Amino acid sequence: MIKQSLFALALLIAPISAHAATEIGQPAPDFVATDIHGEEIKLSDFKGKNVVLEWSNHQCPYVVKHYDSHNMQNAQKEAVDGGAVWLTIVSSAEGKQGYVSPEEAQKIVEDVGANATTRIMDVSGEIGKLYEAKTTPHMFVIDAEGNLAYEGAIDDNPSVSQDGVEGAQNYVLAALDSLNAGEEVNPAQTAPYGCSVKY
């Protein structure tokens, strides 16, 4: 009896998980952060532009695949050239894999030749948890109205092998194309793949 009551009690006080904050077609949650150059970045400031959020961890083999093959840099260039804002977010907690100081992060950006608008070290994991970012890379596309248009994998080849980069369908670029053409984004949601975000 005691056991059962305790069990019931445990059920009552168990944390009720919050409903998914991100939903396709709904406003993307706003956030304010300081990027690696010390600039304040506010998502809502980018209204009127498409925004891409890229979760990253420079040591994760899946991220490495997309940067070594220049797939990510090329996508970033294409997106930014098309008028979008591309934010690379690293949610690795201090001491966890992928965590670096802003200076080190600047060097990484330089070394890989990243073409993103900027990079944010989300050490507290706040933004990551807000968006429920699961993997690196985990991609989000927000339309000009600030609504979430796409969420999921970068492409349809969930593997670490570089052979697969070529010929893979890039969902993020496809989403941006659809938005620019005023078409419906399809697919709007895919399963993200990669390493776990090191919260």
Added chain:
Amino acid sequence: MRTMTLHTLLAPLFILLLGFPAFAMEEDDPMEGVRTALLEHQHKIDWDKTEQNVFIKVYSSERTIKPGEKIPLIIEQIIRPHWHTYWKNPGDSGEPMHADWALPDGFKMSELEWPTPKPLPFEILVSYGYEGDVMLYQELQAPDTLAEGPIDIPVRFDILVCKEICIPETSTQTITLNAETTTSDLNVVPLDFITEARSFMPIKKDINPWQSKMYEQDDMLVLDILTDNHEAGLKQHTLHFFPYEYGLVEAAAEPEITLENNRIIYKQQRGKFELERIKNKGGVFVLIDKRTGQRFGSEIDPELTSPAEASTETTTSPTEKKTLNQIEFESAEQLPTNIFSAILFAIIGGMILNLMPCVFPVLSMKALSISRISQKSKAEARKHGIAYTAGVILSMLAIAGLLIALKEGGSSIGWGFHLQDPVVILLLAYLFFLIGMNLSGYFEFGTRLMSIGQGQTTAGISGSFMTGILATTVATPCTAPFMATALAYALNQPTIIALSVFAALGFGLALPYLLISFVPALQKMMPHPGQWMVTFKEFLAFPMFATVIWLLWILTQETGMNGIATPLIGLLGLTFTIWLFRHAEHANGGKKAILMLLALSTISGSMIYSLYQIQMIEIVKDKPMPEFGADYSAEALDTALMTDNPVFVEMTAAWCVTCKVNHYRAIDIPETRKIMKDRNITYFVGDWTSHDGEITKYLNKFGRNGVPIYVYYGRPDPETGKRPAPKLLPQLLSPGIVAETLDK
């Protein structure tokens, strides 16, 4: 060994009363990463000396393949401690292993089969995968025409292995079949190895008796599953659903679980994808043993429904029932126990109960009274017979209901293992001693009770009904040592099955008298009551005392010789108390009060002392060596199986009467000894008296959860070097059966 001999004398008496082999209710613990003996093999990895985090090995029981034939393959991942790999749906992150086979023309490879996964929580995320050692299964099929000569099949494994960080690793190997000599990456193992590795796979949905449906409700995915497990069994497990596809549920969301008997309502936050988009909404539902971490997976393919529909449907039980233990049977590809045979055995068991010394006096008097009534009216006798049967069955059901209620209340089902608990054995010894004292006429308490049955025979139909209740009440404690294991097994079944088995037991118990009341010919055969009945009752005290000896013998098997003084002190206290009571009965006033007080303090003192003391005695783990044969250990068995000698394994327990009878009737006899010696048979004896995990594992391998078990491993085929499949001997042995099996 003196005790053994003593037991041999007692055994034939008890085997009559037993009727059932012993069952156990617990599985044991192949903990995460710890493999059973059979799967333990030569690949020991010194992790300090390697950078690699996962090693992949390919096994088969075959080194050749014929045209059109399918051969089994096991792909093993040996993972660095604390690292993990992923299930086919990796959950929040990760990637499953890919096997890329460069198959020669016409060859086919089946889809990878994955063993039951576990949740791998990491901060706010949950992945699905494995730690330790993992064995995947695949089948290779050859084309219908096949050229002579060796066949090389290269394979490339891409696997992601993670701790906090993830590392992709690749392994390229080539397996070679049909070659004379080979340096192939294919490791050839006995078929047992394959079978055992497959036992870690979830139960396939086409043989899983569970019924499941799912619906969405308030952003939750609700799984409504009718299992074949009892609520108490379910409570001993952590429950977890592993969907085949991403987006069905949020892997990291804590599920809300409600249990209603054999029904599980599992609610978990819905995943990101619309239901229509998810092609395969099934998954593996896993019970994780809270004690051992052992996982039992069942594939489910829930029917999609709506909350409204789900609530209007009534809860019906699946027609085919299995217990948690039997899930394990299934995974070992054994047949489930049939409910009809369980009921049949219960009826036979009930009939045997009539021979129990403590039941017999009550019932024989009943039989005589029925025959007396029948001389007046046959119809009347029949009514009495029916009333008596109803009394027995109803009270049997009442007791079963009580037991089920108790079991529901407390989560532990210690009942099944009762004879491994010294306290229970001690209490039973006291009970049997008291019954013995009573039968021998030392005190009168119980006789008054029994005379109710006798006295009321003329009081009418209700009297017969009462006698039925009385018979059950008196029979129940007596049956405990012999029947409880089997009854506990029944109790572990869903309520309705358990009640059927108990009702059948009651019917069996009542059957002889029901027959007597209906068949006049039988009535004529009944002897006339008289002084002989008292003499007979006194005689029946001796089997009771013999039972006490047997129980004390079991106790010493568990506690060693230190355990003998304690129960004897308890018995002394009991006897002294009875003596005091007898005198108090005839005393008056202050003298009576003093005697009563003395009696009460004696009984409470001796009981408290002995019950406390018996728990303090450490259970002796070192068993005396068996008289011949070697002590069983998984390692020793493995070593023996490497040789060319046949191997014979016997699993036994001190409290298992069948085991002892078999041993002395068919194994420990000159003929069998001679065969073993002449044929160089390695003979192992495993003692399961106290709980021994290794032996439980061995039993499970053969789909058993109780002793005895006898297994014979024949000599390997001189050409292929492979042993024939192990041969299971029956649970009741005769010298002939043993000789025939061993001398082949």
